Amino acid sequence: MYEIVVKKSLGEGVNLYGIYAPDIASKVLPGQFVILRVSDKGERVPITVANADKKEKTITIMVQTLGKTTHMLSELNKGDSLSDVVGPLGVPTEIEKFGTVVCIGGGFGIAAVYPIAKALRDLGNNVISIIGARSKNLLLMENEMRSASSEILIATNDGSYGTKGIVTDVLRRLIYEDNLPINRVVAIGPVIMMKAVSDLTRERHIKTMVSLNPIMIDGTGMCGACRVLVDNKIKFACVDGPDFDGHLVDFDNLMSRLKFYKEEEKASYECHMKEHHNKV
Amino acid sequence: MDKNESKPFDAKERLKIKRHEMSSQPSEERRRNFKEVPYGYSPEEAVEEAKRCIRCKKPYCIEGCPVNINIPAFIKLIEDGDFLGAAKKIKETNSLPAICGRVCPQEDQCEKVCIIGKRKDTPSVAIGNLERFAADYEAEHGNVHIEIKTEKDKKIAVVGGGPAGLTVAGDLRKMGYSVSIFEALHQIGGVLMYGIPEFRLPKDILMRELNVLKDMGVKVFTNAVIGKTITVDELLEERGYDAVFIGTGAGTPKFLNIPGEELNGIYSSNEFLTRVNLMRAYDKSEYDTPIKIGKMLVVFGAGNTAMDSVRTGLRLGYDDARVFYRRSRKEMTARLEEVHHAEEEGIKFEFLINPVRFIGNESQNVTAVECLRMELGDPDESGRRKPVPIKGSEFTISIDAAVIAIGTNANPIVPNSTPGMDLNKWGHIIVDENTEKTTKKGVFAGGDISTGAATVILAMGAGKKAVVAINEYLETGIW
Numbered sequence: 001m002y003e004i005v006v007k008k009s010l011g012e013g014v015n016l017y018g019i020y021a022p023d024i025a026s027k028v029l030p031g032q033f034v035i036l037r038v039s040d041k042g043e044r045v046p047i048t049v050a051n052a053d054k055k056e057k058t059i060t061i062m063v064q065t066l067g068k069t070t071h072m073l074s075e076l077n078k079g080d081s082l083s084d085v086v087g088p089l090g091v092p093t094e095i096e097k098f099g100t101v102v103c104i105g106g107g108f109g110i111a112a113v114y115p116i117a118k119a120l121r122d123l124g125n126n127v128i129s130i131i132g133a134r135s136k137n138l139l140l141m142e143n144e145m146r147s148a149s150s151e152i153l154i155a156t157n158d159g160s161y162g163t164k165g166i167v168t169d170v171l172r173r174l175i176y177e178d179n180l181p182i183n184r185v186v187a188i189g190p191v192i193m194m195k196a197v198s199d200l201t202r203e204r205h206i207k208t209m210v211s212l213n214p215i216m217i218d219g220t221g222m223c224g225a226c227r228v229l230v231d232n233k234i235k236f237a238c239v240d241g242p243d244f245d246g247h248l249v250d251f252d253n254l255m256s257r258l259k260f261y262k263e264e265e266k267a268s269y270e271c272h273m274k275e276h277h278n279k280v
Numbered sequence: 281m282d283k284n285e286s287k288p289f290d291a292k293e294r295l296k297i298k299r300h301e302m303s304s305q306p307s308e309e310r311r312r313n314f315k316e317v318p319y320g321y322s323p324e325e326a327v328e329e330a331k332r333c334i335r336c337k338k339p340y341c342i343e344g345c346p347v348n349i350n351i352p353a354f355i356k357l358i359e360d361g362d363f364l365g366a367a368k369k370i371k372e373t374n375s376l377p378a379i380c381g382r383v384c385p386q387e388d389q390c391e392k393v394c395i396i397g398k399r400k401d402t403p404s405v406a407i408g409n410l411e412r413f414a415a416d417y418e419a420e421h422g423n424v425h426i427e428i429k430t431e432k433d434k435k436i437a438v439v440g441g442g443p444a445g446l447t448v449a450g451d452l453r454k455m456g457y458s459v460s461i462f463e464a465l466h467q468i469g470g471v472l473m474y475g476i477p478e479f480r481l482p483k484d485i486l487m488r489e490l491n492v493l494k495d496m497g498v499k500v501f502t503n504a505v506i507g508k509t510i511t512v513d514e515l516l517e518e519r520g521y522d523a524v525f526i527g528t529g530a531g532t533p534k535f536l537n538i539p540g541e542e543l544n545g546i547y548s549s550n551e552f553l554t555r556v557n558l559m560r561a562y563d564k565s566e567y568d569t570p571i572k573i574g575k576m577l578v579v580f581g582a583g584n585t586a587m588d589s590v591r592t593g594l595r596l597g598y599d600d601a602r603v604f605y606r607r608s609r610k611e612m613t614a615r616l617e618e619v620h621h622a623e624e625e626g627i628k629f630e631f632l633i634n635p636v637r638f639i640g641n642e643s644q645n646v647t648a649v650e651c652l653r654m655e656l657g658d659p660d661e662s663g664r665r666k667p668v669p670i671k672g673s674e675f676t677i678s679i680d681a682a683v684i685a686i687g688t689n690a691n692p693i694v695p696n697s698t699p700g701m702d703l704n705k706w707g708h709i710i711v712d713e714n715t716e717k718t719t720k721k722g723v724f725a726g727g728d729i730s731t732g733a734a735t736v737i738l739a740m741g742a743g744k745k746a747v748v749a750i751n752e753y754l755e756t757g758i759w
């Protein structure tokens with residue numbers, strides 16, 4: 001059913017997949033995600049849609065290989081199929097004429113921020129992008145991001161490309177040294193990054209939207225597993241989000257919720273690797 | 281079968297026969313496994329139980345059943361040993377008897393009004409057990425293939441694969457319509473699949489019913505969230521469906537809205553049960569979705585959902601699984617049989633307790649809950665005495681997990697994406713009670729999405745009404 005029509009490695013542990021999914025391709029908007037199952041005994045995992053091709057009826061996702069499910073996905077090739085892909089889920093990102101928007105992507109978050117940057121720019125915003133990764137060879141979608149932005153700034157932890165440091169170092173410079181007037185920030189990446197960005201922009205009251213990635217099951221508001229605290233109220237990230245105002249999000253709670261099943265995930269991963277690869 | 285046994289004998293003799301309870305897995309064993317609890321009747325037990333029915337001239341039991349099964353007629357067929365005939369009789373009005381026999385709250389429906397049960401000392405005829413028996417017998421020995429006689433050229437889209445949607449799909453297909461079910465999850469069945477556990481409704485039985493539908497030619501599209509993947513308007517205008525039935529269920533879980541509810545280890549009953557039922561988290565060696573197991577589990581609530589959660593917790597391996605309810609035993613809404621089974625399994629019930637906050641550790645995992653004791657005050661709007669807190673009665677109890685089973689709100693995905701379809705103040709779809717028509721032309725709705733959380737058989741009953749009205753609408757074109 002959901003055939004993999006393209007598979008590309010984007011560097012260490014990150015793959016791009018083009019998946020045949022006509023209904024989703026014709027509907028998806030920036031900021032939305034899908035939930036997929038690799039096998040019929042597998043978990044349901046949420047993944048942001050990075051791009052869609054209505055003509056080819058495909059969607060593009062970029063996935064970081066982390067645990068069992070993403071590992072099983074990485075073992076599939078062009079021509080293989082996924083058990084299930086459902087979407088597009090979540091509320092699309094607010095795309096309006098804001099003025100100057102800084103789009104920040106960290107790690108696989110770059111894949112998620114790309115369609116948003118593109119849509120914002122198509123609407124005439126001045127899009128400044130900051131993308132970051134641990135090292136140059138882990139940096140995703142640089143060319144795409146370049147074409148979706150008026151200006152692109154890069155940070156790598158090891159200094160192998162762009163500024164040495166993290167995306168917030170670059171953002172701090174823009175805000176506090178260059179005194180750049182910024183109308184809005186969109187930040188997607190590791191929770192810790194989104195938290196740091198929100199802390200930076202809070203003082204200057206720059207509206208900052210983040211995309212939250214809690215553990216999900218159904219993705220339709222049925223289970224409440226994805227609940228996050230926003231302005232001290234419970235929100236379901238799959239239907240109320242995944243985008244929220246970063247200044248109101250309880251990031252510490254999100255981080256702890258993401259860690260809850262660590263032991264079980266580790267055991268399941270190790271068991272999978274043992275069975276299928278005789279390693280670990 | 282001994283033919284002599286089927287000869288008529290008088291009511292007095294019938295009244296002497298004791299009600300047959302189904303034998304079941306010993307509580308000591310079953311509290312740690314997911315196998316079905318009652319074994320079901322043997323043919324002999326079924327015939328004996330069937331003899332208890334006195335075939336009333338005015339059978340109240342039929343009125344007590346929301347889909348008006350001809351109860352005395354099917355019971356007589358069982359008494360006569362014609363078990364397949366009994367199943368057929370039931371299926372004239374109820375297409376999912378193996379399921380209803382197991383999960384209907386009979387004591388509030390057919391068995392509540394059974395004349396035998398009205399007398400002192402004689403419990404009502406075990407209608408549900410007999411229904412289950414006939415359906416299971418048919419599945420094992422009968423031919424459940426259904427021929428579609430005349431194909432019609434009209435198409436109906438059914439949104440949601442729960443009991444309401446399954447009924448509409450099955451009955452319209454039987455009439456010859458082309459029917460497609462669109463289901464958000466990766467499997468159809470609705471609450472029967474993700475909510476009600478294996479030990480109460482084995483998934484094999486559900487699969488059997490679902491396969492009958494597929495065999496009849498009902499098309500099933502899973503992974504289709506209507507309102508997101510495709511809208512209702514698109515089904516009608518672009519995809520060529522002549523009518524749409526919405527049966528999307530009760531939807532989205534309520535929380536207590538008390539401090540600490542965001543902590544790890546606190547689940548909605550939907551999440552807890554979905555992990556275990558739909559995603560099979562109890563079978564760690566085969567399935568990937570995780571679930572945590574600890575020492576103490578507390579479930580808040582008193583309905584079927586609460587019973588299913590607490591008994592699931594016990595079976596997963598919690599040492600102690602308890603129910604805390606803010607009212608008293610009298611107000612519990614769960615099926616009686618489930619409460620009895622839970623108690624036999626060693627589950628403790630504590631009444632007149634309300635949680636006030638959850639307490640967690642540095643990893644934000646829940647470690648305790650603080651509660652207040654309540655007493656019953658004056659009756660509230662629902663006519664039930666309202667629980668009021670007793671001052672200074674706070675106490676704290678250590679827990680590893682909590683399940684919140686206090687009900688659901690309507691899921692807004694379909695309503696919000698369907699202009700022209702009116703909702704009531706709770707967000708439920710407004711329908712005409714006789715036809716299940718919504719305020720939008722061509723669109724019908726029924727089951728929990730229009731009534732709020734109710735029962736399997738009421739959802740099916742709504743489906744039945746919709747089928748009549750959909751057929752009429754498609755034949756006449758008159759809305």
Ligand SMILES: Cc1cc2nc3c(=O)[nH]c(=O)nc-3n(C[C@H](O)[C@H](O)[C@H](O)COP(=O)(O)OP(=O)(O)OC[C@H]3O[C@@H](n4cnc5c(N)ncnc54)[C@H](O)[C@@H]3O)c2cc1C
Nearest residue numbers: 045046047048063064067068069070213214215216258265
């Ligand atoms: C809205 C959303 C969009 C996302 N987009 C992307 C994306 O574009 N690319 C990408 O690589 N990843 C994305 N993720 C994260 C991705 O879902 C997880 O990496 C994936 O579930 C890990 O599964 P696993 O079995 O391989 O790893 P596991 O070993 O099971 O888990 C590794 C970590 O992933 C998280 N996780 C586990 N299960 C789930 C689950 N069911 N739902 C969410 N998180 C889970 C937990 O933090 C866990 O500790 C997104 C998550 C969300 C909620």
Ligand SMILES: Cc1cc2nc3c(=O)[nH]c(=O)nc-3n(C[C@H](O)[C@H](O)[C@H](O)COP(=O)(O)OP(=O)(O)OC[C@H]3O[C@@H](n4cnc5c(N)ncnc54)[C@H](O)[C@@H]3O)c2cc1C
Nearest residue numbers: 440442443444464470471506528529584727728734735736
């Ligand atoms: C744990 C639990 C135990 C219960 N026990 C009993 C019992 O013992 N006896 C009894 O009579 N009743 C019981 N009930 C109640 C009963 O299950 C429900 O009243 C009944 O299932 C309602 O049927 P429905 O068809 O309206 O909806 P549901 O069964 O809720 O099915 C709705 C379906 O629609 C799908 N859906 C939702 N949104 C969309 C969308 N946008 N697009 C496509 N599909 C969608 C859902 O995924 C689901 O499959 C129980 C309920 C629960 C939760």
Ligand code: SF4
Nearest residue numbers: 345380384389390408
């Ligand atoms: S469907 Fe339910 S209410 Fe009707 S006869 Fe069967 S058990 Fe009783």
Ligand code: SF4
Nearest residue numbers: 333334336341394395
């Ligand atoms: S009311 Fe009871 S005794 Fe009378 S017909 Fe119905 S099941 Fe039989």
Ligand code: FES
Nearest residue numbers: 219221223224238
């Ligand atoms: S994932 Fe179940 S409600 Fe959001």
